[in-house]
Amino acid sequence: MDRSPIRHLMLAIVQEQDVDLAVRGLGVLEVPVIHLSSTGGFLGRRNATLLVGLPAGSEEQVLVELQKSCRQRVEYLAVPLEGAPLPLPTPVPVTVGGATAFTIPVERFEEF
Template sequence: MKLIIAIIQDEDASEVISHLNEAKFQVTRLSTKGGFLRAGNTTIMTGVEDEKVEGALKIIEENSKARTQYATLPSSCGAMHGLILAPIEVKVGGATVFVLDVEQFHKY
């Protein structure tokens, strides 16, 4: 058995979870926040039998879209205080997925 942990954009969460549920995967949804842009995202966890891992990963991949976003990064240099910084283009979205071995699984 494996534990899939997928960090996805909030905008994709409902679609990803809906498709996983349709394929009979039970999902736990957590609201999380990224460190770089400090934007909200969703972390989903699902326990999956080994032979079903690829199917779950395919659903996550097909329903997690990459996007381009503009961000203004805060200056850490005191001399630049007060200057207007031009926004930079940042690619966000898609999914960051971890697949972990599960030693034991209990459902009560």
């Protein structure tokens, strides 16, 4: 199989619930994907970091596919009330999910 050379590397952080759909969608685009399990720092939730090899001109297609497959959700985070005599946690809505993507240039790519 003759592939276009990889020119950029996209690091996409997605929620664990969305990773299967995202990897399937990227597979349809025939871009190489590596799935790494990871954990978010703010909420401590499980997520996935996808390493996506991008041939020239494919970045927009990949971003569109990630937007289709990774959705935002509202979760509730328990935050203690300030000034309360007892530490009573109050649920606060936090929007999580979607995808966070970083694209960096690749100087050299080899497969063997």
